Amino acid sequence: MATSAAPETRPAKVWWSNATFFVGVHIAAAIGIYLYPWYSVPRRTLWLTLVLWQASSLGITVGYHRLYSHRAFRARLGVRILIACLGSSALQGSIKWWCLRHRLHHRFTDDPVHDPYAATRGLLWSHMGWIFFKPRYERMNLVDSDDLEHDPVVRLQHKYYVPIAGFFGLALPSIIGAAWGDPIGAYIWAGLLARILAWHCTFCVNSLAHWDGLQPYSDENTSKSNFLLALLTCGEGNHNFHHAFPHDFRSGPCLLDWDPSKWVILLLHSLGYASGLRRARDEDVHAALEHMSKHENEHVRGHVHGFEPGYHTIPEGSVARGEDEEAADVWTGKVWTLGQAMQYARAGKGVGRCAIIIDGFVVDATGYLGEHPGGAAIIRKYSIRADPGENQKEGAVLSESEEVWKEASWAFHGGLNQHTWAAKRRMRELRVAKLSDD
Numbered sequence: 001m002a003t004s005a006a007p008e009t010r011p012a013k014v015w016w017s018n019a020t021f022f023v024g025v026h027i028a029a030a031i032g033i034y035l036y037p038w039y040s041v042p043r044r045t046l047w048l049t050l051v052l053w054q055a056s057s058l059g060i061t062v063g064y065h066r067l068y069s070h071r072a073f074r075a076r077l078g079v080r081i082l083i084a085c086l087g088s089s090a091l092q093g094s095i096k097w098w099c100l101r102h103r104l105h106h107r108f109t110d111d112p113v114h115d116p117y118a119a120t121r122g123l124l125w126s127h128m129g130w131i132f133f134k135p136r137y138e139r140m141n142l143v144d145s146d147d148l149e150h151d152p153v154v155r156l157q158h159k160y161y162v163p164i165a166g167f168f169g170l171a172l173p174s175i176i177g178a179a180w181g182d183p184i185g186a187y188i189w190a191g192l193l194a195r196i197l198a199w200h201c202t203f204c205v206n207s208l209a210h211w212d213g214l215q216p217y218s219d220e221n222t223s224k225s226n227f228l229l230a231l232l233t234c235g236e237g238n239h240n241f242h243h244a245f246p247h248d249f250r251s252g253p254c255l256l257d258w259d260p261s262k263w264v265i266l267l268l269h270s271l272g273y274a275s276g277l278r279r280a281r282d283e284d285v286h287a288a289l290e291h292m293s294k295h296e297n298e299h300v301r302g303h304v305h306g307f308e309p310g311y312h313t314i315p316e317g318s319v320a321r322g323e324d325e326e327a328a329d330v331w332t333g334k335v336w337t338l339g340q341a342m343q344y345a346r347a348g349k350g351v352g353r354c355a356i357i358i359d360g361f362v363v364d365a366t367g368y369l370g371e372h373p374g375g376a377a378i379i380r381k382y383s384i385r386a387d388p389g390e391n392q393k394e395g396a397v398l399s400e401s402e403e404v405w406k407e408a409s410w411a412f413h414g415g416l417n418q419h420t421w422a423a424k425r426r427m428r429e430l431r432v433a434k435l436s437d438d
């Protein structure tokens, strides 16, 4: 059983440069708006404020979030460059900086130590408190970043982030405003104020979307679905769906969900600038909905005791097991020895099959590698043909004596990722045999 005791949080250094800049922009915008109120600003400057606020928000939601953090689709070079510029203009850090923290958030949602903006640390912390500190994220090295390192746009934007962000976020609004003789007004409104709007709307996804709303897909963490948030964040409102199916390019499965980010991705796709749009399987979405409605009924009948949504610590070496896993252990399929499992793994085409051992079952993840929200590399590390300590051996044909592998149960059940009910269900579908005790 999982224990519910939360680990202690450790003190982190104050991030003075970030804190000073963040507070300074708020003060400068307040003074600027006081001296230059909306009724004295040219209408074109107000329109520019709205357009640049939404453009930077889309850079974050379509680019930083769905494209780069979750690999929900692929985009051509021109789109990636545009996204890097728009995302930079939101002044929320480089793509690499942002994505790595966001991947940690999904892996360890609500964990007060490993989730950078854990909702379990309070509304203010999850909204903006976390950006005032500079903690050392001990599990950052577990997050897959190969895809980010291999993208030249990401590398370049990370290297020259400060001048790029300064130009697109603060200088460009003034340059555009100068076209109608209002560079100062454009700086205050479309520069400073639009940045603040983009900041707080994005931050609401970490705070409001983990605080109030509905949980139709999963109640294993604090993520909620909230329509107000969808309006404020270019469609990121169905956060409960997003945490259950993070690789989906849509924020929600319904056609009528308010989701301008999804519409932009569909437009890019129809124009040939985006491809490989990933979406959750309908059967998985329906199964999650059904599971939740059953779960809620059980709550009403008082049959479920002691369940606390939120963070659960999984001690290393132990495995959290729920009723679903135990029911699935009534196995009527094949039973293999370890030798037979290794033979199965070797028998695949090319470098063999990607077979991993979870809960005493052989799970064939070969066809799932491209679908895995956390990337293929992490699964390959646990493949019974790969040495988890030596990545350079991945893909190599190993001799029998070299076949070192690591049982993946701890990693799967919270050690490296707090997988949801939907993810566990998908994993069970991929089981090919049970391991015999000998």
Ligand SMILES: [Zn+2]
Binding pocket: 105, 205, 206, 210, 223, 239, 243
């Ligand atoms: Zn979240």
Ligand SMILES: [Zn+2]
Binding pocket: 065, 069, 070, 102, 106, 242, 246
């Ligand atoms: Zn996300």
